[in-house]
Amino acid sequence: MADSNFYLGRIFDPKSGKVTADALQYDPADLTTHAVVTGMTGSGKTGLCIGLLEEAALQGVPAIIIDPKGDLTNLLLHFPDLLPQDFEPWIDPEMARRADKSLQDAAVEASSAWRNGLKEWGIDRPRLLALQNAAKFAIYTPGSDAGIPVSVLSSLAAPKMDWDGNREILREKISSTVTALLGLVGLNDLDPIRSREHILLSNIFETHWSEGNDIDLTELILQTQTPPFQNLGAFSVDTFFPPKDRMELAMVLNNILAAPAFETWREGESLDVQALLFTADGQPRHSIFYLAHLSDGERMFFITLLLSAVETWMRTQSGSTALRALLYMDEIYGYLPPTAVPPSKGPLLRMLKQARAFGLGLLLATQNPVDIDYKALSNTGTWFIGKLQTERDKNRLLDGLESAAAGGIPRATMDKLISSLGKRVFVMHNVHEKMPVLMQTRWAMNFLAGPLTRAQIPALNQLVGADTTLRAAPAPVSAARAMPTPKPSVESFQPVSVPSTAAPVSTPTPAAPAPAAPRRTSLSNNDGSLTKPTIPAGIREYYLPQNYSLPEAFQSAGRPMPSQAMIQGVVYRPSLLAAAQVRLLDRKYGVDTEITRAALVNSLDSRGIVRWDEYAYRGPSLDKVETMPSASARFGTIDSPLNNAKLMTALQKDFTDWIFRNSEVTARANLKLKVFGGPDVSQAEFMKACSDAARDGRDVELEKKAAAIDKKIKSLEDKLFREERELQQDEEDLRNRNIETGLSGAEAVAGLFGLGRKKSLSTSVSKYRMAQNAKEDVRESEDAITKFKKDIADLQRQREEIEASVNDSWGSVVNEISEISIKPKKTDIYVNIFGVAWMPYYTVQAGSETLELPAFGAE
Numbered sequence: 001m002a003d004s005n006f007y008l009g010r011i012f013d014p015k016s017g018k019v020t021a022d023a024l025q026y027d028p029a030d031l032t033t034h035a036v037v038t039g040m041t042g043s044g045k046t047g048l049c050i051g052l053l054e055e056a057a058l059q060g061v062p063a064i065i066i067d068p069k070g071d072l073t074n075l076l077l078h079f080p081d082l083l084p085q086d087f088e089p090w091i092d093p094e095m096a097r098r099a100d101k102s103l104q105d106a107a108v109e110a111s112s113a114w115r116n117g118l119k120e121w122g123i124d125r126p127r128l129l130a131l132q133n134a135a136k137f138a139i140y141t142p143g144s145d146a147g148i149p150v151s152v153l154s155s156l157a158a159p160k161m162d163w164d165g166n167r168e169i170l171r172e173k174i175s176s177t178v179t180a181l182l183g184l185v186g187l188n189d190l191d192p193i194r195s196r197e198h199i200l201l202s203n204i205f206e207t208h209w210s211e212g213n214d215i216d217l218t219e220l221i222l223q224t225q226t227p228p229f230q231n232l233g234a235f236s237v238d239t240f241f242p243p244k245d246r247m248e249l250a251m252v253l254n255n256i257l258a259a260p261a262f263e264t265w266r267e268g269e270s271l272d273v274q275a276l277l278f279t280a281d282g283q284p285r286h287s288i289f290y291l292a293h294l295s296d297g298e299r300m301f302f303i304t305l306l307l308s309a310v311e312t313w314m315r316t317q318s319g320s321t322a323l324r325a326l327l328y329m330d331e332i333y334g335y336l337p338p339t340a341v342p343p344s345k346g347p348l349l350r351m352l353k354q355a356r357a358f359g360l361g362l363l364l365a366t367q368n369p370v371d372i373d374y375k376a377l378s379n380t381g382t383w384f385i386g387k388l389q390t391e392r393d394k395n396r397l398l399d400g401l402e403s404a405a406a407g408g409i410p411r412a413t414m415d416k417l418i419s420s421l422g423k424r425v426f427v428m429h430n431v432h433e434k435m436p437v438l439m440q441t442r443w444a445m446n447f448l449a450g451p452l453t454r455a456q457i458p459a460l461n462q463l464v465g466a467d468t469t470l471r472a473a474p475a476p477v478s479a480a481r482a483m484p485t486p487k488p489s490v491e492s493f494q495p496v497s498v499p500s501t502a503a504p505v506s507t508p509t510p511a512a513p514a515p516a517a518p519r520r521t522s523l524s525n526n527d528g529s530l531t532k533p534t535i536p537a538g539i540r541e542y543y544l545p546q547n548y549s550l551p552e553a554f555q556s557a558g559r560p561m562p563s564q565a566m567i568q569g570v571v572y573r574p575s576l577l578a579a580a581q582v583r584l585l586d587r588k589y590g591v592d593t594e595i596t597r598a599a600l601v602n603s604l605d606s607r608g609i610v611r612w613d614e615y616a617y618r619g620p621s622l623d624k625v626e627t628m629p630s631a632s633a634r635f636g637t638i639d640s641p642l643n644n645a646k647l648m649t650a651l652q653k654d655f656t657d658w659i660f661r662n663s664e665v666t667a668r669a670n671l672k673l674k675v676f677g678g679p680d681v682s683q684a685e686f687m688k689a690c691s692d693a694a695r696d697g698r699d700v701e702l703e704k705k706a707a708a709i710d711k712k713i714k715s716l717e718d719k720l721f722r723e724e725r726e727l728q729q730d731e732e733d734l735r736n737r738n739i740e741t742g743l744s745g746a747e748a749v750a751g752l753f754g755l756g757r758k759k760s761l762s763t764s765v766s767k768y769r770m771a772q773n774a775k776e777d778v779r780e781s782e783d784a785i786t787k788f789k790k791d792i793a794d795l796q797r798q799r800e801e802i803e804a805s806v807n808d809s810w811g812s813v814v815n816e817i818s819e820i821s822i823k824p825k826k827t828d829i830y831v832n833i834f835g836v837a838w839m840p841y842y843t844v845q846a847g848s849e850t851l852e853l854p855a856f857g858a859e
Contacts, residue, residue: 579831724785
């Protein structure tokens with residue numbers, strides 16, 4: 001085995017089902033084209049990844065390791081002497097108890113297993129000592145001081161790069177930083193091209209960074225209100241983003257500074273990637289970022305900043321074909337999805353495409369092969385595929401591999417190999433090799449204790465001698481200094497809580513409560529303990545969010561905010577929170593709707609008696625109820641019935657009964673028209689529907705009843721038309737006859753006196769008679785027309801009478817509306833929240849006075 005290669009295990013023979021004696025050698029330079037490790041829980045995926053990182057350390061390759069679950073903390077468990085007492089502090093007491101063993105016996109067993117396993121895989125003590133001394137190991141805990149804290153505010157400092165020569169790179173970093181910052185305060189999925197918030201903050205960053213100036217969060221908030229430029233594009237700043245809307249954004253960002261829970265994010269080491277990869281004297285480092293304690297939003301925020309920092313560092317390096325450094329993510333599910341575009345996806349995509357040229361390798365792991373972007377992973381050179389949980393996982397992976405590898409992997413071959421995998425057996429497909437191979441992973445040199453908790457991290461750092469003293473920690477910023485005191489209003493502020501692990505809850509429309517009076521306390525006796533009171537099993541707990549900024553807290557208390565007010569801490573006081581989803585269904589009346597009923601009880605009778613009507617909850621939206629309190633918060637005492645499981649069960653039943661008795665919706669019905677409307681249909685909409693239905697019914701009835709008369713009218717109108725045309729002809733004939741008669745009479749008289757050709761008197765008489773006939777025809781036509789018009793008018797009057805009767809009939813039907821109350825069935829009431837709700841209050845130092853102000857509310 002070449003000393004420069006990674007020793008990952010041995011070749012596995014699928015025919016015999018046994019591991020061979022042939023070592024699997026992996027060229028670390030192949031990691032510059034990146035690698036993906038996938039496998040279900042229990043497949044040995046974590047062991048393989050730890051083995052890769054151990055080999056990287058032995059080869060002097062530094063690494064930044066993102067650990068969302070706590071598995072990678074095992075990289076610090078170096079026990080080259082393999083003594084049981086070294087293993088004992090890291091044995092899980094619960095696992096030992098289940099195995100019916102003492103901790104000492106379990107430690108002896110683990111020590112023996114590691115001694116035998118390492119021997120079987122040819123790993124001796126000198127190699128263990130070499131690993132222990134190969135790199136400096138340390139665990140960082142952003143948002144916590146359990147490990148080495150990290151100051152995320154350092155990410156707002158201008159990178160040490162020339163703007164003109166690195167404009168594109170720095171703009172990408174600005175975009176990632178702004179996206180992460182907005183995501184932290186709940187403004188997710190914003191398009192950097194279309195979002196006003198994103199464009200404004202990006203331009204503020206660019207204004208400072210292009211001049212080589214740092215910007216801190218306080219200055220960013222203030223410049224959100226008063227930007228350092230006049231125009232954005234073709235429009236003035238005020239036109240593009242009005243001052244009122246900018247104030248809302250500034251207030252939301254100020255929650256980061258105002259929340260005590262964010263204090264630990266402002267202290268610690270900066271995200272200096274060079275310092276995270278190498279010590280001052282050039283020794284490689286393996287820096288592990290433990291993130292198990294963070295909420296999903298906080299985790300996305302930090303990972304985005306870290307990836308952006310790594311990308312910026314990468315672009316400052318010279319080109320390299322050798323592996324310069326590793327970036328490892330233990331679970332990429334949610335950070336590189338196929339369709340969505342979370343803030344983390346941009347930096348990952350760019351590094352997957354470009355990091356090879358700089359010698360930076362990405363090692364990505366997932367146990368969910370379904371929801372990852374295989375197209376983005378088309379630049380990945382090595383795939384380690386372990387046992388998968390379902391056939392669907394396998395087929396999705398095969399589909400993805402076909403597209404990612406552009407047909408380079410025979411599907412049938414891969415299908416057969418993957419289907420035969422057992423624990424610790426992986427298919428390794430390396431584009432630098434001719435064919436995929438089966439391998440069994442070697443024994444890990446570090447003790448695999450499983451996921452470790454945040455409480456164990458200080459001892460871990462101490463175990464390897466990690467320097468946990470704070471370096472480059474910025475001065476704390478108080479909430480009072482962070483933000484001037486504007487006059488807040490409900491209309492201009494949308495509360496956004498500091499992200500935390502949360503469960504979604506539907507609530508009714510918010511309505512502002514009455515101002516809460518502040519409590520006066522003293523710092524020496526603040527009526528609270530750092531230890532949360534014990535709650536009996538079966539009673540659920542919730543933590544209401546801190547959705548008030550400091551100015552809003554003063555406003556809700558009905559008093560002005562002094563200029564020197566500062567938040568000293570948070571104290572939680574118990575109340576009862578209940579909420580239920582109520583379905584109201586009546587198919588006959590077209591009702592199928594859901595409503596939410598909720599109650600927040602601040603004052604409880606110790607006997608467990610509640611008048612629910614007095615505590616009906618109409619406060620701010622509770623779409624996120626937190627599951628963890630703020631760091632370093634204090635707790636008030638808890639009394640009956642909140643600490644009595646029997647009374648709480650009775651109260652939940654009483655709450656359900658109250659909902660059943662007091663929940664209803666009104667439906668409207670017009671039975672004759674068969675028109676129905678539920679509570680979601682307004683009265684105007686329902687009346688329109690009735691009018692439309694009545695109009696349609698009227699038209700059908702009118703058409704039926706007036707059909708015979710309409711036929712007669714049509715026949716008479718046709719006759720009238722013909723008779724009027726005939727009258728025109730008769731009148732023309734009469735005019736011509738009259739002319740002929742006049743001429744004939746004159747000729748006859750002239751003939752009598754010998755004045756011309758003689759004409760017979762009979763001719764004149766004949767023409768006269770014809771004129772008389774024509775005149776009679778005209779008179780007959782006129783009489784017929786008069787009669788037709790009279791008959792038509794009579795029929796039209798009859799039709800109008802029918803139409804009026806039909807209209808009256810249907811007009812009265814329109815108003816025959818009844819209202820029906822629809823009540824729920826008990827089986828359609830689902831109580832989704834019921835338990836102790838810890839309401840947060842700020843402990844505020846206001847001059848010489850210490851106050852307790854509500855941190856949660858509607859304003």
